[in-house]
Amino acid sequence: MALDKSELEKIAHLARLHITKAESEEVMLRITDILALIDEMQSINTNDVAPLAHPLDLLQRLRTDEITERDYRDELQSLAPEAQEGLYLVPKVIE
């Protein structure tokens, strides 16, 4: 399946990526190649096959609801590009 320009723009937006006009031809071509590789799957009949999401057929483990970690807020927030008084700062969202 070949990807067209509007589909590429839609995917890039969903992925929150910015593709410049100069890049878009090349990106489209490469992704179309990858989709062609993937399309090999479509020839296989999988009507009665149960999907395998994960190599281990495991159920999610439960644990008792208790605090096991201390508060790391200050250490973690110190990694942020911009933080102030315990808050993460981003460009203005509300006028």
Add this chain to the structure above:
Amino acid sequence: MIEKTVAEITAALNAGDISSVELTQAYLDRIIRFNDDLNAFITVCTDSALSQAKKADEKRAKGDTSPLLGIPLAHKDIFCTNGVTTSCGSRMLQNFVAPYDATIVEKLYQAGVVMLGKTNMDEFAMGSSNETSYFGPAKNPWDTARVPGGSSGGSAVAVAADLCAVATGTDTGGSIRQPAAFCGITGFKPSYGRVSRWGMIAFASSLDQAGSLSKTAEDAALMTNVMAGLDRKDSTSIDKPVEDYTASLSNSLDGLKIGIPKQHFAEGLSSEVEQAIREALVEYENLGAIIKEIDLPNNHLSVSVYYVIAPAEASANLSRYDGVRYGYRCEDPADLEDMYKRTRSEGFGEEVKRRIMVGTYALSAGFYDAYYRKAQKIRRLIKNDFVDAFKEVDVIIGPTSPHTAFEIGSKTDPVTMYLEDIYTIAVNLAGLPGISIPVGTAEGLPVGMHIVGNDFAEAKVLNVAHLFQQQTDWHRFKPTAFEKES
């Protein structure tokens, strides 16, 4: 001493022939001398390594003889290390210093290892050549014009060129085994769930598994003894007792049934690689093993399936890099959306962006059934091929890669690069343990042989690899340019 195995170094440390400080200094000297040529390390931890070595020597003086005490190792730069940068080979995390250690980092510290530094890798582990690293490619010590393989390329180079005794790596589609093959060392990926993924930066969560790059299968067993085990912080970590993987290393292979997948000896395999593997199989026959051809009829679909599942999971995992909580943020964003988009476009490299977009496409409305669900169904068929095969054989053996290390810059088309992992990917889809060991050379470059075991048959895989290394000395072959005195 730097060229010795972990087991041999430990014996020398216990005998008092060398101290961990002397050994650590010897590796650090080599890193200073050769890292410009090889680009194996992104970060070197000179001071902390020497102080860890000193502590290890003090412990040993008090009678501690733990198997990895004082062993200088390197971690792939995908494992979070408290206080030391963890870049994941990306501009996005170039300045990221985790405030905690990954579970395996912590476990190895508890065992007394010395961390020399963090090794180069394909960006977010997406690559088979180490060329997608933001820090430039690591170079193959056998020929520095060639790639070391990837994504754990820096770890493979560091072990092969004696810049460390042993290293950690991660394997999502072949990222430990293929670089081990290209660099002439031993690379072991345990079963999915055997080693904790906590603190290991996620690429494709249903496929990622941590393991080791070492000089021998015996060293891989020593590393797995420490790394394996249940971790409550990783919900996919399995609650199954950890064996002593060194205990069964020398078990007899008399009567062992080895399956040879006909699909792994077909078109596309270099004749010299095939010859080296066939010669290795004769060694196994001499040890009493029985060779039998097997069929993995859906193996050829593994690359297609992988390039739906891995990008889909990656697109979800990498959505966390948004410029808000950690990592890179673009300059002067106009608004929030501009910040997200420019941060991610400037912070990620081409291959990472490509995979995020393929994954986003596969998961988008209207395409989920045709791509993601379809891939999961064929994943079941691929797993079932192995289930059937292991009813008849004990291990499966074939080449790790269709050819030896290729030249840097020679594979520019992503799909050609993806096909590099044709023999290794199915093992990740099925969650099985696999190892690559050196079994010969072709035109002066190492050839790797792939040994795959059934679910949680780590001990068997290591046993089969170890006995080959007892019979042969391919694991002692060294790239001459970086030999001890050169």
